[in-house]
Amino acid sequence: MVWRAAKNILPTNKRLYERGLTIDPICPQCGMEEETIAHVLLQCEETRRIWFASPVTLHVPVDTDLSFTDWISFVINKEEKSGIANVFNLIYALWKKRNTWVFDKKRVSIDETLRLADSWQNFCKKTPSVMRVVEEPIGSSQNAIVFIDAAHKPGVRAGFGCVVTDQEGLFLAAAIVIEPELMEPMLA
Numbered sequence: 001m002v003w004r005a006a007k008n009i010l011p012t013n014k015r016l017y018e019r020g021l022t023i024d025p026i027c028p029q030c031g032m033e034e035e036t037i038a039h040v041l042l043q044c045e046e047t048r049r050i051w052f053a054s055p056v057t058l059h060v061p062v063d064t065d066l067s068f069t070d071w072i073s074f075v076i077n078k079e080e081k082s083g084i085a086n087v088f089n090l091i092y093a094l095w096k097k098r099n100t101w102v103f104d105k106k107r108v109s110i111d112e113t114l115r116l117a118d119s120w121q122n123f124c125k126k127t128p129s130v131m132r133v134v135e136e137p138i139g140s141s142q143n144a145i146v147f148i149d150a151a152h153k154p155g156v157r158a159g160f161g162c163v164v165t166d167q168e169g170l171f172l173a174a175a176i177v178i179e180p181e182l183m184e185p186m187l188a
């Protein structure tokens with residue numbers, strides 16, 4: 001998702017407007033400015049309050065005129081690796097908060113947004129390397145959502161990863177499997 005944001009292909013109202021898919025480029029959360037990626041993830045009033053309330057310490061401020069692509073490039077170059085994981089988790093939570101408002105008409109509070117980012121951060125702490133399998137008991141969740149993706153590097157290795165969340169996006173479990181012998185992309 002951060003990759004899509006950095007490539008400027010997240011479907012914000014501004015982007016949909018430029019492509020003729022909506023008549024309103026304005027931010028649906030504050031109604032004050034055009035909804036660019038930088039606006040949703042860095043500059044929108046409540047977004048800024050969430051950044052300031054979060055445990056993330058940044059050397060690159062969020063109240064900036066930089067594009068999101070430039071901002072995230074600075075962050076990746078300047079912040080500690082562990083800090084970058086925090087940043088990515090919060091960005092994900094902010095985008096989910098935005099979508100919950102747009103599609104479900106539900107306000108996600110600052111605390112809930114921070115809790116969501118924190119649940120992903122706890123997962124990152126448990127997985128210092130992507131080269132291992134992680135298994136957690138999922139419990140009796142009836143409505144778990146599974147995100148899955150696979151990758152294949154010809155002649156090198158292939159693998160897949162999946163993340164299970166509850167309906168609110170809180171982390172439940174994940175597994176990452178790398179297969180050095182797997183050479184067929186369809187099998188990945």
Ligand SMILES: [Zn+2]
Nearest residue numbers: 027029030044
């Ligand atoms: Zn806004």
